[in-house]
Amino acid sequence: MFPYLRLGPFLLQMPLLALLLGFWIGSTFIEREAARLGLNKEKINSLISYGLVGGILGARLAYAAQYASVYLANPLGLFSLSTSTLSPVGGFVIGIAAAALYAYRQKLPLRPTLDALTPGLAFLLIAIGVSHLLSGNAYGAPSRVPWMMYLWSDYRHPSQLYEIFLALVVFTIVLPKIIPAHAPGVKFVQFIAFTAIARVFLEAFRGDSVLWLDGYRAAQVMGLVVLIGCIVLLRQWERTCQHESILQ
Amino acid sequence: MNNSRFVAWMTWALILGMIWTVVSRVSSDQPQAQPGAVAKEGFAAPDFTLDLLGGDKVSLSDLRGKVVLVNFWTSWCPPCRLEMPAIEKTYRSYKDIGFMVIGLNLTAQDSEQAAAGFVKEVGVTFPIALDRDNAVGNLYRVTALPTSYFIDRNGVIRSVIVGGPMSEALIQSKVEELLREGE
Numbered sequence: 001m002f003p004y005l006r007l008g009p010f011l012l013q014m015p016l017l018a019l020l021l022g023f024w025i026g027s028t029f030i031e032r033e034a035a036r037l038g039l040n041k042e043k044i045n046s047l048i049s050y051g052l053v054g055g056i057l058g059a060r061l062a063y064a065a066q067y068a069s070v071y072l073a074n075p076l077g078l079f080s081l082s083t084s085t086l087s088p089v090g091g092f093v094i095g096i097a098a099a100a101l102y103a104y105r106q107k108l109p110l111r112p113t114l115d116a117l118t119p120g121l122a123f124l125l126i127a128i129g130v131s132h133l134l135s136g137n138a139y140g141a142p143s144r145v146p147w148m149m150y151l152w153s154d155y156r157h158p159s160q161l162y163e164i165f166l167a168l169v170v171f172t173i174v175l176p177k178i179i180p181a182h183a184p185g186v187k188f189v190q191f192i193a194f195t196a197i198a199r200v201f202l203e204a205f206r207g208d209s210v211l212w213l214d215g216y217r218a219a220q221v222m223g224l225v226v227l228i229g230c231i232v233l234l235r236q237w238e239r240t241c242q243h244e245s246i247l248q
Numbered sequence: 249m250n251n252s253r254f255v256a257w258m259t260w261a262l263i264l265g266m267i268w269t270v271v272s273r274v275s276s277d278q279p280q281a282q283p284g285a286v287a288k289e290g291f292a293a294p295d296f297t298l299d300l301l302g303g304d305k306v307s308l309s310d311l312r313g314k315v316v317l318v319n320f321w322t323s324w325c326p327p328c329r330l331e332m333p334a335i336e337k338t339y340r341s342y343k344d345i346g347f348m349v350i351g352l353n354l355t356a357q358d359s360e361q362a363a364a365g366f367v368k369e370v371g372v373t374f375p376i377a378l379d380r381d382n383a384v385g386n387l388y389r390v391t392a393l394p395t396s397y398f399i400d401r402n403g404v405i406r407s408v409i410v411g412g413p414m415s416e417a418l419i420q421s422k423v424e425e426l427l428r429e430g431e
Binding site: 003063067077154220224231234237 | 258284291417
């Protein structure tokens with residue numbers, strides 16, 4: 001765990017730095033994949049920028065909307081640099097909406113664009129794991145396995161290391177040469193499916209799971225729902241392809 | 249790998265995932281709350297008892313049932329000085345509905361006179377605790393100043409803000425969130 005690095009009067013947040021680094025390297029993967037798929041690199045870069053800016057603005061506005069009276073009284077608080085006044089869900093939804101709107105207006109083809117984003121998103125997941133390791137967040141359940149790590153006054157599963165390892169596996173799998181996709185969009189759905197499987201598996205070792213009725217871990221249930229969605233989508237695309245080939 | 253084979257693999261993964269989800273669920277006899285007291289979100293806030301500036305003592309455990317902001321500060325730290333008026337304003341606005349602030353001065357790195365002078369200058373009315381041997385600072389792993397811990401009515405740390413200054417909106421939104429939970 002290495003959450004902060006002091007550089008004179010400045011306090012560098014290492015988890016945030018890991019995320020920024022992951023985003024930057026991920027963007028280069030996206031650029032390369034976009035070029036390989038014959039997409040306009042500039043438009044894909046703009047798409048990422050719209051998503052990022054929309055996500056950050058959306059996260060702050062969604063948080064402020066929850067405490068409207070506070071922010072109406074102190075509107076300057078909207079410009080705070082603190083990451084603790086961001087709503088992750090709001091940021092995710094508005095970031096996706098901003099990117100989707102840009103893609104729609106620029107007439108970017110949906111499925112190849114999603115395929116181009118895949119290696120970058122997969123790399124970002126590795127960076128998220130590293131940021132968890134640096135911050136000590138997403139910590140493991142208490143355990144006495146031989147590879148346990150001492151964290152937050154207990155011996156625990158090194159869940160952050162599991163997370164990084166599985167993210168590396170998913171990243172490697174979704175590289176074009178490992179499992180070639182036969183149709184546009186399939187690579188992206190495969191990535192989502194693998195990520196969902198990893199989440200379902202990993203969550204069992206976490207010590208900070210949100211629990212739903214009867215002790216079920218929310219992330220596992222959500223992972224299974226996402227996996228079902230991926231299977232349904234792939235089946236539907238398969239049927240469409242078969243139908244088209246019969247017609248031809 | 250063709251699409252049909254991939255879907256078949258995914259279907260098997262789904263079945264195994266369902267079994268794994270059921271097997272790994274947290275049973276009702278397992279403790280759900282984090283048992284230890286650690287200075288980390290989601291854990292019980294480590295207890296401490298300290299002398300107050302001007303006499304008397306304060307114990308964190310005595311404030312159970314209230315939303316508490318523990319703010320680590322020193323008089324020589326610029327962001328600490330900048331955020332103190334916002335903390336004071338929030339304290340005055342919410343103190344009657346269950347909000348409490350402990351301004352925890354790291355006296356080992358400061359001096360009681362300087363702390364008292366600054367408190368008077370800003371007009372701070374909440375209790376100022378004196379950590380003369382840095383024991384509480386070490387207990388809370390304070391690596392930067394200011395550092396603030398927002399603690400809910402059950403004594404669980406819900407938010408940690410390292411560095412500053414905190415905006416008034418940030419402080420008020422965190423306090424409102426925790427106060428709403430008790431309604």
